[in-house]
Amino acid sequence: MKKNKPTTKTETPQQQAERDSAVDKVLLGYEVGTISIATMVMGLERNGEELTLDLRLPEDSSPETIQQELGQLLHPHGIKTIHMNVRLSAPAKGAGSTLPKQMPKTTDAMANQSKPTTAQSNTDSEPPISKAAPTQASLAAHPRIRHIIVVASGKGGVGKSTTTVNIALALQKLGNRVGVLDADIYGPSMPTMLGVADVKPQLENEQFVPVDAHGMAMLSIGSLLDGDNTPVAWRGPKATGALMQLYNQTNWPQLDYLVIDMPPGTGDIQLTLAQRIPVTGAVIVTTPQHIALLDAQKGIEMFNKTNIPVLGVVENMALHTCSNCHHTEAIFGTGGGEFIAEQYQVPLLGQLPLASGIRAQVDKGEPSVLVDDEFAPYYLSIAKNIEANINKFAKPVNDKRIF
């Protein structure tokens, strides 16, 4: 699934980045049925003017048409040839395994260039590009998951993962069945923070079986990475494809909450996930510094655009607890999280101390809530605030869903 992208001598790094980004945008905008093809990309490799895609497509799709339409859309961006390796998904769970289908030939992206393209001009039949992205309201709820919560931050390093893991454990402590999906492609840390870095998820009937982490069902994007393919090198479609695979092709048990640790930022990957996964609500983690607050605002705006309710803001590292006298004070000043919560009319779920104990516990794989240390009550209070609000945002359960 993962391939190293060969470098080409004729492209400058800037041209390379521009062409990669143009390819990403085309893939993100091209829909098969109502779903972006980006979520179906299992592998992607570009070598100059040649693009190779490994795709997992719905059984009723037409790979030949897709190959031709993508060829026409990508040709203006310098892609002359598209190779496609296709696997067609089985129609329903248990109805058989996937059918590998190697595309018989390489398509010249210029082929049929003079004919009208289905995507652009034949609007009477199947205009896949012009269909609107699915909205949250149109997404079916997962049949075994009551609430999906995404934990996001506009900026990296604000303590999003530390907060996620402790909130998940706190929700469990309040009596809920909890799962954790580590979608942070830039730094998957859930396995380490939960002390299960050495445990690999099993595959059963082409479905991942989540790892048991202190009673929670955990799966991490880190499990899909190998040594010579760093997550940072992943580009949009590849990352979203892998993340959708983790969500869809996992045998999640019956859960009250699936807590997703999102990649930091508000780019294409975050937006696509927000449009494809039926989320009950988002929790935004920020720190009191101005830049982190500005980034949190971007996060809130992104969720507003995609109609995902923002459950609230958590202000991390807002307070300092002296390790000698245990006195707690707001060293960065107060009011940052409150300000943003007021401005956007979202609740401030809680303020967390900056404390070496919090870091030491996650480094050991035994987060504060698990060992019930002096910081656990802060996370429990946040979890209670989430629970107090969440039912009004719950999605109706659709038992007909096949995943």
Ligand SMILES: Nc1ncnc2c1ncn2[C@@H]1O[C@H](COP(=O)(O)OP(=O)(O)OP(=O)(O)O)[C@@H](O)[C@H]1O
């Ligand atoms: N409240 C806190 N007090 C002290 N240290 C903290 C606190 N929250 C997080 N940290 C530490 O800050 C560092 C960054 O935290 P974490 O990895 O959770 O951030 P992140 O926002 O998920 O980062 P990234 O976006 O890069 O994945 C870690 O070393 C973590 O232990």
